[in-house]
Amino acid sequence: MEMLDKGMTHIPDDKQKHVEGEARVPAKLNQHEAAVRPCPWSPQMMLRILKAMETEQDENFTHILDVVGEFGTFQRKLVALTFIPNILLAFFMFADIFVFAAQTPYCNTSWILALGPNLSEAEQLNLTLPQGPNGSFQTCLMYTPVAWDLDSIIQFGLNATQSCQDGWIYPESKSRSLINEFDLVCGKELNMETVQTLFLVGLLIGSLVLGFISDKLGRYPSIVLSLLALIIFGFGTAFVSSFHQYLFFRFGVSQALVGYSISSVSLVTEWLAGEHGAHAIILAHCFFSVGIMFLSGLAYSLSHWRLLFLVGGAPVFSIIFYIWILPESPRWLMMKGKVEKAKQVLCYAAYINKKTIPFSLLDKLQLSGKRETNASVLDFYNNRQLRKVTLMMGCVWFTVGYSYFTLNIKMKDFGMNIHSRLVIHGIMEVPARLWYIFLLEQMGRKWSLGVTLFQGFLMSLLILIFPPGIDSPKLRWSCCLATEFTSMMVLMVLVGECSLAASVTVFFIYTAELLPTVLRATGLGLVSLAWVAGAILSLTLINHSLTVLSSVLSCLSAILALSLCSLLPETHNQPLSDSLDNYPLRKRSLSKDSTTGDAFCDDTNEEVKNTFLNAMNLDPDLLSDTPLQYKEATADKTG
Missing domain, CATH: 1.20.1250.20 (MFS general substrate transporter like domains)
Structure with missing residues (x-):
């Protein structure tokens, strides 16, 4: 106050009283009034500024992409x-x-060819391989070689058996596969x-x-x-x-x-x-x-x-x-934060497209250069919105992986030629995927996802209700009816397979648009884990002959996925998210009211403050340039 009085010696008396009155205002503030005074750098203010900056940066970048083509x-x-x-x-x-x-192996018994080199393959097998009750040759046993001549072997035959000693032959095989290779x-x-x-x-x-x-x-x-x-x-x-x-x-x-x-x-x-x-x-x-x-x-x-x-x-x-x-x-x-490299890539793309990016736009891109965003896989837990989206999409991906492998394995029960099956499957997948171009434009991502999930659910339900195939007792009386029914079941399984295969394309599109750029690939990797988990579970259940349980679980998971799908946000005609700033922060950092005083402004919003400073590329000392009244009140409290 002494310095203040010295600084006012040249001011007239009437103005001096007025200034002194203003200077004493902070001293008259009680503790409650100082506590409820709004913090100039509140989390809400910093987040609003940060969001505005982020929006402006995204608009500049989107504008450049439009100029590029x-x-x-x-x-x-x-x-x-x-x-x-x-x-x-x-x-x-x-x-x-x-x-x-699949191959049918027999023990290699070429030892007998040394005694009879003119033996045919059928004669060689008859003399050297034991036969089973049904008359077929046994695959893992052979007659023990003896030091006889060929006539004695033909006359008396061989009785003692042993396991294969010189490998196997595959006389009925027309191709070389891994089975007969190793x-x-x-x-x-x-x-x-x-x-x-x-x-x-x-x-x-x-x-x-x-x-x-x-x-x-x-x-x-x-x-x-x-x-x-x-x-x-x-x-x-x-x-x-x-x-x-x-x-x-x-x-x-x-x-x-x-x-x-x-x-x-x-x-x-x-x-x-x-x-x-x-x-x-x-x-x-x-x-x-x-x-x-x-x-x-x-x-x-x-x-x-x-x-x-x-x-x-x-x-x-x-x-x-x-x-x-x-x-x-x-x-x-x-x-x-690699703005210069980004500008080089964009300029190269504009050159290929025979476009020119105005320098003013590139300068804005430079001025709004985003600093490196620190993001990790832990953000999928820390960020509530990101965690919710990832869990829901994970459930959907689990359903698709599980249902697709269930239908794929069931197709083997119908004995369809594998070459024909894959060709038909590939042909049907192309229009199934192209159909989603129209569907995505007219219905958006969320409801297109719902349609494909419903198709998969319907196919699984029909397969669960109807008998598995031609061997059903109800159909043995009519071969014609059984053949038609088998064809219908094959068609349903193929439609279900193609629908679920096409749904993978929709999931990739939708999930990539839901996730921010900094964690887009990591998020796609995480939801892919759910797809793999569904596939492994399907293989385990079916290989343990739990086919009914497998179909029931397929239907239940489809219903759950349909329910979760309705909760997802729509991304059609929406801009892509680049950073986690577009997702809400954890509630704890924003739940406290601004009436908690200076301690809140100094401590609990430190995370928001750091985010703000990193985004603006500012020095922390600049935050000291606060409004005059707030600095006066703070000075009075500490004085």
Whole structure:
């Protein structure tokens, strides 16, 4: 006060009294009045400013994408780059169906040919293999070789038996598969459940690891890593020398498949705005169906499993040039604070599209440069909205994975030729996916998802109600009726399979739009875990002959998924979320009222303050430039 009086010596008496009165106002404030005075940097104020800044940044970025071109030459080339990998994904994903063709083995008894080199194959088997009660040759036993001449063997026959000593032969086999390549018979039989489960575990690990890499290092590194793994483990499968090496290579292929799927969907979603992104993903997945037909035709033409991987995997080398031409996502670059790189990518896209980005827009992009956003997998727990969306979409993905594998395994009960089945399945999938272009535009994401879930639920319900096939006692009296019924059941299963396969495309689109850019790939990886969990559960139940329980669970999970689907927000014609700032923070940081005083402004909103400072690129000392009355009141309290 002494300094204040010295500073007012030159002021007239009447004005001096007025100024002194104003100076004494803070001293007259009681503790309650100081406590209820609003904090100038309240969480609400900072979040409003931050949201306004974020909206302005998104508008600038969206405006630049509009200037670059919504679907120009650059975007069309980007979509075309997804065609070849998707064909290969289908080829490598379903190749197991043809390399484990059923074989009938017999012990190798070529020892008798030294005694009678002119023996026919039928005579050799009759002399050296024991027969079962039904007259068929036993597969794992042979007569013990003896030092007799051929006439004695024909006259007296052989009686003593032993297990196969010199391997096996497959006289009825017309193709070379893994079974007769590595003799997976007689105690070494292949357990397809183990092979399928191992492949699904690879999908599970790949969805976590490569989804994390895609969000941390970028879409480009994740895609390139997945494609390189596809070359090494996919094409390299043709050169394995043991069955365990085959399993290891298939494990690597499964991780590459899911890694590319997640990263490519994220890249396309972030480059193409609105319906263009949805159409591009649908079209790319149609080429996945083309890959299924390509695999079926190739497997029908080639009789050796190694040739299948050599010829079918050869196109994988055409994607090596992706290393030099594949673009990075500008949205991801912006969220990581790499504004200059984002500008370079956008300018290159504009050049390809023969467009020009005004310098004023680029300057705004520079001025609004977003600092690196710290996001981790823990945000799926910490952020309530993100946690809710992820859990609901996880339930939906579980339902689809479970129901799809249930229908896929049930199809084997009808004895349909595998080549014909895959060709028909691939042909039906293309219009099923293209149909969703119209559905997404007219009904939006949420209700399109509801339609596809209802179709899957209906097919599962019908299969649960009706008998499983032609062997039903009610149908044995009429062969004609049984044949028609079997055809109807096959058609229902195929429709259900195609509907659920097409729904995967809708889920990818919808989930990618629901998740923020900083955690988009990680979120897709997490919901893929639910899909894999559903697939593994389906395999386990059906392989343990719990078919009725499997169908009931399929219906119940579909009903739950339909209920959760109605709670999801609609993303049709909505801008993409880039950061977690678009999601509400945890309630605890905003639930307290501003009447808690200065302690609230200084302590509990520290997280919001730091977020605000990072977004604005400000120095914390700038917050000291608060309104005059608040500084006076604070000075009076501390004085």
